Structure formats: structure tokens, C-alpha cells
Amino acid sequence: MLSSSPDQLAVFTETGRNDSAAEVVITDGRVLISSSEPLCWVVLRWSLPMTEGVQVLGDAWERGYGDLEWRGISAERVLPWYALVHEPKSGATRGFGVQTGAASLASWRVDAAGITLVLDVRNGGAGVRLGERTLEAARIIPLESEPGESAFAFATRFCRALCPAPRLPKQPVYGGNDWYFRYGNISEETVKGDAALIRALSPSRENAPFFVIDAGWFPASGCDGGPYEQGNAKFPDLPGLAAWMKSEDVRPGIWIRPLLNSAPPESWRLMRDRTYLDPTVPEVLDLVHTDIARLADWGYQLLKHDFTTFDVTGRWGFGMGGSVTADGWHLANRGVTTAEALTGLYQTIRQAAGDTYLIGCNTVGHLGAGLFELQRTGDDTSGRHWERTRKMGVNTLAFRMPQHNTFFAVDADCVGLTSAVPWEHNRQWLDLLAKSGTPLFVSADPDAIGPEQRAALVEAFTRAAMEQAAAEPLDWQSNTSPTRWSCGSYTWDEFLGSAFPCPG
Structure with missing residues (x-):
């Protein structure tokens, strides 16, 4: 050694x-x-x-x-x-x-x-x-x-x-997320309908499902960020919506992009790109703390915080290579490393969230371990193109599985259950996630759910609500998208779709 x-x-x-x-x-x-x-x-x-x-x-x-x-x-x-x-x-x-x-x-x-x-x-x-x-x-x-x-x-x-001290959920996490079929076109009415559907498909009464309101609830469009003091016209009462979800035995979750906010002054902004906030500015950390604490106070029990690695570094992970960011710029506080700056941001989010679960997305897992209960470990799956789900979801489930319950609960991202994705492929992805022992989130378009899909979802959520042994990818040393998996006491062996190129 x-x-x-x-x-x-x-x-x-x-x-x-x-x-x-x-x-x-x-x-x-x-x-x-x-x-x-x-x-x-x-x-x-x-x-x-x-x-x-x-x-x-x-x-x-x-x-x-x-x-x-x-x-x-x-x-x-x-x-x-x-x-x-x-x-x-x-x-x-x-x-x-x-x-x-x-x-x-x-x-x-x-x-x-x-x-x-x-x-x-x-x-x-x-x-x-x-x-x-x-x-x-x-x-x-x-x-x-x-x-x-x-x-x-x-x-x-x-x-x-x-990881000497991982922070893990008290029970398995599963439920719904509206992104991969609504893609931000949401309202209080759609959330209530979608959350009610997830509850109806989830038999467990000991471990209620989550429903995550993704981007689209705040005044800015798309993923364009805060201010986050209130919802837009389609979300007039976010605390009331969280209370309604809890009354229906659904655990409320919500999405936020902490470092993109149009309200703060120029002095709070990143030298690299003034669009984003600098996490080494004390006032920025105060703002992030306030925004996260507000969502928790509103009653949201899972907070999905997103984009912070890109917003700080200007690069996605696949483009970083040996250098996570470009030369020639610095943070406001020049006495800390980039790693320390990111960890300080994560610690602020953790402190503000209290007992609310955190799921990091586009966050550095090696720095978030011990602070986040869950981590999105792969790039987005899709409700439009199966090939994206096969490439991103299956790969990260296999190769990040050793981090499951050792760093955090590993989230390989959603089943985008829509009419645009062949059910024979989504059925296998749903089945694998449900039997993997990892969190299961489904973006379930009501228009794509017939009797067969409904029965499969009930079975999947029943499994996902219970503690299970982590699945093992049996062919991961020879296949970047493993098709042979050991799930508990039996082997799951099905073809997860071909690498057929998706247009666009």
C-alpha cells in the first residue's frame, strides 16, 4: 500500500x-x-x-x-x-x-x-x-x-x-416528483392532484410517501431562482399547501436553487459570473439560511437544493477534468479553498433545515456526506427519452451503489412515467429501483397510468417503503449499464433497453 x-x-x-x-x-x-x-x-x-x-x-x-x-x-x-x-x-x-x-x-x-x-x-x-x-x-x-x-x-x-459519520434517513424515502412530466408547468391544483395520486398508489401507512414540488413554484420562470419569499400567482399559499399535503398523509418536499437570486446587491455576487451569489460572503450565507429555514418553517419536510456546483464553478462535472473551474478569478474570502467554501455553504443549509431532510443535486457528494440525508448521484433521467434514463440512471445506480447508506441514501433519479417513454423499459427501471433498496421517486403522468402501470406502481411503492438490502450490480466490471443485479435473495436479470440514440 x-x-x-x-x-x-x-x-x-x-x-x-x-x-x-x-x-x-x-x-x-x-x-x-x-x-x-x-x-x-x-x-x-x-x-x-x-x-x-x-x-x-x-x-x-x-x-x-x-x-x-x-x-x-x-x-x-x-x-x-x-x-x-x-x-x-x-x-x-x-x-x-x-x-x-x-x-x-x-x-x-x-x-x-x-x-x-x-x-x-x-x-x-x-x-x-x-x-x-x-x-x-x-x-x-x-x-x-x-x-x-x-x-x-x-x-x-x-x-x-x-465517511466516519453519515447522516441517513430514519425510514426509506420514496414518493413522487412532478418535474419529468410537467417540467415546471405546475400550480397548487396540479400538485394536489399529483400528490393525491402518489398517496393512492402507496399502501404503506407506517411510512408515508413524499411528494416533491420541483421548479415552477417561485416568481422567476423555469430554474431561474429567487427571491423565495413567496410563491407565484399559481402558488398563493405554500404553507397551506404543505399543511394540506400532510393532512392527506403525504410528506411535502420542495426544490430550491440557493445561489441564484435576483434580489441581492452586486457586492454579494460572484467574481466569475455576477449572475450567481458568492458563498463566502457572510450576507449570502445569511440569505441562504433564511431561505432554507423559511421552507422548513412552511412545513416542507424534504428540501432539494440544486445547481450550487455549477453556479460556483461554471462547469458541469463531465467538463471539469482535472480542474473544476477556470483560472483567473477568486472568491470574496481569499483565505478559504473552494472545497471549504462549498462545505461552508452545505453546513449553512444543514443548520437552517433543522430536522428537515436534505437532498443535494449538482452538489459534491464527498463534501455533502454527513450533512445530507440523500444525494442525487447522477445527471437527470427523462420523461421524454428512454436513452437518457438508461445512460444516466442505470450507470449511477450501479457505480454509486457502494455509497448507499455509507455516505447517504443514493438517489439515482426518477422514473419518468409518461407516454413518451416505452412502458417495457420504464417497467424495468421502476422494478430495479424498487428492489434496489435506494430511494424511489416517480414522475407519474396521470394520463400514462393504466391498470398495468397502476398495479406495478403499487407493488413498487410497497417495496420501496420497507427496509431492503442494497442491490449489487453483478456485471458492473464489464458493463457501464449493468443488466444483471442481485436484489436480496434473488437475482434480477432483465435487459434494460438498447442504447438507441435519442433525437434532439
């Missing part, structure tokens, strides 16, 4: 490599950094020859985009947060990771001769100014598999070791 000290160490400032610009000490796996220079990157390298034919798997910066996979050695491949190395001949697996809640954006590289850890300690796209403080940038966690332990079992145990 890794020695306590790397074989090579490099330090990069805003002007390039300068190994004398920082003092880097590793003790008990903790990487401690101090410097009077604006620091950007610290790179640690261990010589560790790899066996020929090894397979390598990493995580993603935020959501997966259908791109998570076991693959042979690719020296330039960026492996955010952790790297798993599996030797097919011996069956042994090794894990190299950093503990959740790190103060840097950490990624690994694996090549034939060794392994490299890259710690991005930048402040936005500029160097962080640590001043007199010593930064604990990361805590390195290496682990090896036990004899006969499968790669999946090891990955789950490894994720458990990376």
Missing part, C-alpha cells in the same frame, strides 16, 4: 511550480499544508507498480453523467476522491481515497508505475491565501480487500471507511 511519505512531492503557486513555497507534512494520513504564498495545487506521488491487466474505477466530482466505469490503466484519467484498483487474476482490490469533508478537491491518477494524488487547494481559479493557518487539506485512507471479498463488497466497505 502507500508509504507514510510520498516518493515525490510538488507544489504549484499562481506562477508555476515552486516546491519551496509550502511546507507539507503528512501525519497519520493527514496532509497538513502551510504557506505564505498563494497556493494552487499540491501533488503527491507514490511508486507502486501495477499488475498487468488491472481494472481501475474512480468517483465523480459531483454527479455521474453515464461515464462511471471500470477501465484499464489510463495515466491521464482523472479519478476524483478515490481510486479502486482490481486485479482480476488474484481477485484482490485496493482502495486509495480521502476522507469525506476534505478541505481540498482531491483526485487520483493511476499509471503502470504508481499512483498520484492531486490536491486542488485553489480559491476559485486563483491561489488560496492561508496566512498564518495550517490547512488540513485531506486525510488519506488506503485499504485492501480481504481474501475472497468481491470488488463490490470491498468498494462498499471502503466507502464506509471514507
